[in-house]
Structure formats: C-alpha cells, structure tokens
Amino acid sequence: MSRIGKRPVAVPQGVEANLDGRDLKIKGPKGELAMTFMDEVDVKLEDGNITVMPIGQTKRARSMWGMQRTLAENLVTGVTDGFSKELKLNGVGYRAAVQGNNVQLQLGYSHDVIFPIPEGIDVKCPDQTTIIISGIDKQKVGQVAAQIREWRKPEPYKGKGIKYSDEYIFRKEGKKK
Known part of the structure; x- marks a missing residue:
C-alpha cells in the first residue's frame, strides 16, 4: 500500500476543481492547470478532496498510484502558492x-x-x-x-x-x- 497514495488531496477555499472522466482541471488565484490521469488509477472528487486509488493490484497500477496523487497535489499547490x-x-x-x-x-x-x-x-x-x-x-x-x-x-x-x-x-x- 502506498502511504502517499492513500492520503486525499485537499482542495482549499478559492480553488475550483473539475473532474471530467480522467481529466482534472484546477483553477485558482494564480492561474489554471490541467492533467489527465493514467488508466491504472481511479479518481474521485468528493467533499473538496481528490482521492486516487489503483484499479488493480498489478505492479504498474501500484506504481502509478502515488505518482498520480502527487501530480494532482502539485496542480493544487501550483495554482495557490506556485x-x-x-x-x-x-x-x-x-x-x-x-x-x-x-x-x-x-x-x-x-x-x-x-x-x-x-x-x-x-x-x-x-x-x-x-x-x-x-x-x-x-x-x-x-x-x-x-x-x-x-x-x-x-x-x-x-x-x-x-x-x-x-x-x-x-x-x-x-x-x-
């Protein structure tokens, strides 16, 4: 189990997050960023949190889990602090x-x-x-x-x-x- 992947990414006040299938768009005070998640992970946006989970227990899915979560966190940090x-x-x-x-x-x-x-x-x-x-x-x-x-x-x-x-x-x- 990925310790990093398990933690949800909190979306702070003043930041707008839209999840359309595998595409995530984040809009904040400094600008707008977007990313597309890999097929190996499942993404959910609920209660102001972005949750990333692996689809299967394959080595690739578990490898992508923590990385995709960190990329989503980088989007949120980028539009708020830079x-x-x-x-x-x-x-x-x-x-x-x-x-x-x-x-x-x-x-x-x-x-x-x-x-x-x-x-x-x-x-x-x-x-x-x-x-x-x-x-x-x-x-x-x-x-x-x-x-x-x-x-x-x-x-x-x-x-x-x-x-x-x-x-x-x-x-x-x-x-x-």
Whole structure:
C-alpha cells in the first residue's frame, strides 16, 4: 500500500476543481492547470478532496498510484502558492541579468548566452549572481532551471558554475607538487 497514495488531496477555499472522466482541471488565484490521469488509477472528487486509488493490484497500477496523487497535489499547490527555484552563479565575471523576455548570462564564454524565457515562467535577478525562477507548473520551473544550469555545471575543483541555492558541491583536492 502506498502511504502517499492513500492520503486525499485537499482542495482549499478559492480553488475550483473539475473532474471530467480522467481529466482534472484546477483553477485558482494564480492561474489554471490541467492533467489527465493514467488508466491504472481511479479518481474521485468528493467533499473538496481528490482521492486516487489503483484499479488493480498489478505492479504498474501500484506504481502509478502515488505518482498520480502527487501530480494532482502539485496542480493544487501550483495554482495557490506556485513553485520557485533559485540558482547561484559562482565564478569570476559570471553574471546574469533579465532583459525583456530573455536572460542574459555571462559565463566565461567568448559571447553572452541569451536564454529565452518560456511562456508561464517568471525570472528575476535580484543581484548579478542570483536567478530566481518561478511559476505555477512545477515541471516547467524545474526544466527551465535545469536548462540554465546546463550552460555551466559546477565543477568540483574551484566550485565555479551555476548551482541550485540548496545544492552542495563536493569539492576535490587539486594536484600536489
């Protein structure tokens, strides 16, 4: 039995949830999100709670149970609070700035990296070495953060690169003479 899957997802006040067959639409103060549930789970919307149960006892049905419930919870959290990721730039001359619909990154290349901001994502740079990515879709926020980080992953010797603010970089000792 899935401990996560057993818990119902509470729909708070001010959030409207509609279940049409396998399609769930959630509308809240920050926006609207939708998802389609897998065939292996059964979904019910009653008394302001979304309940997900597996249809059979197959391994796939039990695997999908907790994941589908978590995806439904992410929709509710996204339209009420939203999600955000914070990136830190470490390195001499590494800078970030938001210009219109693009993030301009100076990462030690011979040219500036221009990253276009996707629809539904908000990017802020409170200072030159911090990037805050926020939005209502958890997957999209994480994807944008990963794509920006991909330009210069942190290296283990000096710690230079783009890292998540809560990420620990395991440092290695350099060459000895």
